[in-house]
Amino acid sequence: MPKQKSFYVCQECGYESIGWMGKCPSCNQWNTFVEEIQEPKSKSRSGAVSTNVKPVNINDIEADTEERYLTGIKEMDRVLGGGIVKGSLILVGGDPGIGKSTLLLQICDKIKTNAKILYVSGEESIKQIKLRADRLNVRNPNLLMLSETNFKVIQALSETERPDLIVIDSIQTMFNDELPSAPGSVSQVREITSGLMRIAKTLNIAIIIVGHVTKEGAIAGPRVLEHMVDTVLYFEGERHLSYRILRAVKNRFGSTNEIGIFEMRDVGLVEVENPSSMLLSERTESVPGSVAVATLEGTRPMLIEIQALVCPTSFGMPRRMATGLDYNRITLLMAVLEKRVGMQLHNYDAYVNVVGGLKIDEPACDLGVVTAIASSFRNIPVDMDTVLIGEVGLTGEVRAVSQIDKRIREAVRIGFKNCVVxxxxxxxxxxxKDINNINVKFVENVQEALNIIL
Structure with a gap:
């Protein structure tokens, strides 16, 4: 009888090792290796593999445009690139309690078709799902509920019921009894996802799977699965804040630059169709350190508020803190202010924040960050009707940005009177020709911009 062999797998990234290690060399996480048993493979009598599969010439393949299901939620359709593609495998990742199950249950109710939907939950009973469905007012007669964790049962139901859409909530609770490892381990998650991919491609069923992400790495995160699925969506946000952002990091059927913005309410997730007005709704007038900037997420322009607080340090080493922005970028921009503008910031603490819990990594916000820091340092407020756009270089120049027309039109729509670009x-x-209601001012460097704004 062949001897069983064991190996160790990182539950965070899936790295395999023949021995236990305290720190994973791939993801640098500690204490994430778990021992798993490798089943011996039976050796075939012949080394040759007989198959009747033949390659097909690319010009002989008939490929029509992909058939999509509209989810009924515009923000979701925007991120997916126009809806759920039939036969695709979609992974929705995010922290526990962020609202993934709520969003998927709302999709099952509002989907714009008579599609048959199978919702499989391994975390809740059918009665628990029904209570949440009543709270969300889910009444789709084509929605079938199932509380099951055995993958073989789900596979059999997929072949007998033939649903058009399957939702698996969550992949970490599913198990295949042919594998000796525990549910949620990398081996189980990888094998079940591979089986779901075969179901999606052979039966032409769209499948959405949910994957949890934990900081401790006790269960396998969805990063192990990203290369196996067609689309990877991340649901971001803080649980104590009401706003959520749905972001695509991989999409074989659309762009990965789009985001969807939702607000968590007592009736579920509500789309935020006008994020600019929402993010600027509580701006305080005549307060130093607050500026409005025009950023771009995919094809959607958004106006956001950046706040800065500069105060004398109480320690020998000044503090630099950034929320929603890259810390290294803030340090770089402050160095530009010291060298090119002459602001002595080395004895001051600096705190920079993006209002609303958003995370911005676009360089077009540099001019707004620099102005907010300078405004707080000089204690001079920025005009409430002014929006700033521009990338700042190390020599102090203000560089051009892309899609400036969309940014300015969004500022005009919101009602801004001045724009520095x-x-x-x-x-x-x-x-x-359609920006007569806004006064556009052009600047070449940071010093010139600050002379105009402050």
Whole structure:
């Protein structure tokens, strides 16, 4: 009888090792290795593999446009690229309690088709799901509920019921009794996802799976599965804040630059169709350190508020803190202010925050960050009707940004009167005919911008 062999798998990233290690060399996480048993494979009598599969010439393949199911939620359809593609495998990841199950249950109710839907939950009973469905007012007659964790049962139901959409909540609770490892381990998650992928491709069923992410790494995160699925969506946000962001990090059927914004209410997740007004709704007038900037998420322009607080330090080493922005970028921009503008910030603490819990990594917000820090340092407020756009270089120049027309039109729609933009975008802006209600000012460097704004 073949001897069983064991190996160790990192439950965070899936790295395999023949021996236990305290720190994973792949993801640098500690104490994430778990021992798993490797089943011996039976050796075939012949080394040759007989198959009747033949390759097909690419010009002989008939491929129509993919058939999609509209979810009935515009923000979700935007992120997916136009709806759920038939036969695709979608992974929705996020922290526990962020609202993944709520969003998927709402999709099952509002989906724009008579599709048959099978909702499989391994975490809740049918009665618990029904209570949440009543709270969300879910009444779809084509929605079938199942509380099951055995993958073989789900596979059999997929072949007999033939649903158009399957929701698995969550992948960490499912198990295949042919594997000796525990549910939620990397081996179980990888094998079950592979089986779901075969179901999706062979039966042409769209499948959405939910994956939890934990900081402790006790259960396998969805990063192990990203290369296996067609689309990876991350649900981001803080549980103590009401706003949630749905972001695509991988999408074989659409762009990965789009985001969807939701607000968590007592009736479930509600779409935020006008995020600019929402993010600027509580701006305080005539307060130093507050500026409005125009950013771009995919094809959607958004106006956000950046706040900065600069105060004398009480310690020998000044503190630098950033929420929603890259800490290293803030340090770089403060160095530009010291060298190119002459602001002595080395004895001051600096705190920079993006209002609303958003995370911005676009360089077009640099001019807004610099102005907010300078405004707080000089204790001079920025005009409430002014929006700032521009990337700041190490020599203090304000560089041109992309899609300046969309940003300015969004500022006009919200009601801003003044806009400070890079001089490199002058040619594009001069060709715009629908911005008569806003005064556009062009700047070449940070010093010139601060002289105009402050």
């Amino acid at each position: 890079p001089a490199g975008n002058m040619k594009v802006i001069k060709q715009m």
